[in-house]
Amino acid sequence: MSHHIVEVRDLGYTYPDGTTALNAVNFRITHGEAVAIVGSNGAGKSTLLLHLIGHLTPQTGMVQIGDYRMAPQTARLIRRTVGMLFQDPDDQLFMPTVGDDVAFGPLNMGLPKEDVEARVENALTTVGALHLKDRAPYRLSGGEKRRAAIASVLASSPDILVLDEPTSSLDPRSRRRLIQLLAEFHHTRIIATHDLDMAFDLCPRTIILHGGEIAADGPTGDIFQDEALLMASGLEKPLSMQGCPSCRHPRR
Amino acid sequence: MSHIETSYLDFGRLEALSRGDSFLHRLDPRTKVLTTVFFVLAVISFDAYTVSALLPFLLYPAVLSGWGGLPVGYLLKRVSLVMPFALMVGLFNPLLDRDPGATLGPLELSGGWLSFASILLRVFLASSAAFILIALTGMPDIALALERMKVPRIFVVQILFVYRYIFVLTEEAVRMMRAYTLRSVHGRRPGLGIYAQIVGHLLLRTLDRARRIYLAMVSRGFDGEVHTLRTFHLGLRDVIFLVGWVSVFSLFRYQNIPAWIERMAG
Incomplete structure (x- = not known):
């Protein structure tokens, strides 16, 4: 199953204004893994994600997705395997109705209409949003938008899901349902987030980015216990691992 | 500012209306777009002082909103938001054009007033036709119809x-x-x-x-x-709808119906 592997080696990227966003980043994510990429604002998460979908070309080092090494010529092929969920669902749902939007990816792949219809139904059913099919995206709630956006990614049946802040601006229940949904997937999942509790629930492995470099890469449980590391990276322990705030159980 | 949100861009209601299920809603979007285009062309092709010959055209928006089950009050409100622009366009006509144009009983109307009324009427007709088109079809389908029509x-x-x-x-x-x-x-x-x-x-x-x-x-x-x-899908009803309305428009365009009625009554 080599085509589900994401390998990043010595990746470096400096923006035209001289800001170094990534410096010598190395990791290898294998088939079916769920990995959280965490880090404070400006740590380089977004830049890293843009490399994974081929929007940015590595300045140094390389990105390999499955059998392909990322380059302008291979970006199209790679985007078939990598599905990206953007942070703002309004950016992702650009078609007039949810159904049109979910059909966008499969139609671009040139699939016959019946297959596309089946995929739309499937994807919307998976996220529990089939009833939203004919609705216009701007009439949906935040949680519904997020589900629709996920369906639009799933419809292209990617092997690898790249999610940028999937739980941001969701109310607690929508967030909980989204986490349950993501937990059911068997894709390789790469989740960039500030929601460390979600990372703890979903991802056995965590990579901490700090100042464009990898500060830690290991089992999520171990990393989130290491308060010195979290502090140095501008992060805090997930709430679920902190002491109880009402009974004053001492925080560790 | 919430005013802008609620009143000016309340396309939400139009969108909801476009999901209705009258036989007008089920017509091919291309038919409705074409009919609307013919309607607008007929309305704007009159000369600047025409008023009475334009009146029969009110039949089209009236009939369509009736058949389509569209809320007339709501549509009028939409249209009234466009009318100020027409007012601005025609505002100076009565002042600039004082040649006598028509008599209304003892009242003599200048050409300026006639062309002013004509502008208002045309904008009213064209914009109500446009809103009805959106309410019966929905913007996405209109856009795709345009694409099929080689726009x-x-x-x-x-x-x-x-x-x-x-x-x-x-x-x-x-x-x-x-x-x-x-x-x-x-x-x-x-x-x-x-x-x-x-x-x-x-x-x-x-x-x-x-x-x-x-x-x-x-x-x-x-x-x-x-x-x-x-x-x-273009069907027989689409052909009937289009041909029917285009004939009605041509009749209204080339025969001044109110003048006929006047002659018959006189």
């Missing part, structure tokens, strides 16, 4: 995207205005300088958003062409 794709994609993002953009503008109002002392209206800054910011945000949307499109295999699952 260049770039315009079609423009329409689709403007329609999709006008709401997002308005919301952003409203948020910025709200932030301004909350921090402005005395609740003064923003001066030109502030407006310029707000518009500038809005432009930057829009560019940013456009970049992200493009990214989202490309990452799902966008290759310059927008495909959709919607299928259109």
Whole structure:
């Protein structure tokens, strides 16, 4: 199953204004893994994600997705395997109705209409949003938008899901349902987030980015216990691992 | 500012109406677009002083909103938001054009008043036809109908995207205005300088958003062409609808019906 592997080696990227966003980043994510990429604002998460979908070309080092090494010529092929969920669902749902939007990816792949219809139904059913099919995206709630956006990614049946802040601006229940949904997937999942509790629930492995470099890469449980590391990276322990705030159980 | 949101861009209701299920809703979007185009062409092709010959054309919006079960009050409100522009266009005609144009009993009307009335009537007719088209068809289907009718794709994609993002953009503008109002002392209206800054910011945000949307499109295999699952079907009723209305429009266009009635009565 080599085509589900994401390998990043010595990746470096400096923006035209001289800001170094990534410096010598190395990791290898294998088939079916769920990995959280965490880090404070400006740590380089977004830049890293843009490399994974081929929007940015590595300045140094390389990105390999499955059998392909990322380059302008291979970006199209790679985007078939990598599905990206953007942070703002309004950016992702650009078609007039949810159904049109979910059909966008499969139609671009040139699939016959019946297959596309089946995929739309499937994807919307998976996220529990089939009833939203004919609705216009701007009439949906935040949680519904997020589900629709996920369906639009799933419809292209990617092997690898790249999610940028999937739980941001969701109310607690929508967030909980989204986490349950993501937990059911068997894709390789790469989740960039500030929601460390979600990372703890979903991802056995965590990579901490700090100042464009990898500060830690290991089992999520171990990393989130290491308060010195979290502090140095501008992060805090997930709430679920902190002491109880009402009974004053001492925080560790 | 919430005024803008609620009244001016209340496309939500139009959108909801377009999901109705009358036989007009089920017609092929192309039929409705074409009929509307013929209607507007007929209405604007009269000379500047025509008033009475335009009146029969009111039949079209009246009949369509009746058959389509559209709320007339709501449509009139939509249209009334467009009318100020017509007022502005025709405002100076009565002052500039004082040649006698017509007599109404003892009253003599100047050509300026006639052309003013003509402009108002035409704008009323054209905009109500346009709103009815949207309410019976929905913007996305109109755009796709245009594409099938060989309108260049770039315009079609423009329409689709403007329609999709006008709401997002308005919301952003409203948020910025709200932030301004909350921090402005005395609740003064923003001066030109502030407006310029707000518009500038809005432009930057829009560019940013456009970049992200493009990214989202490309990452799902966008290759310059927008495909959709919607299928259109031209049937016999479409032909009857189109031919029927176009004949009615030609009759109204070449025969002055109110003048006939007058002659018959006289």
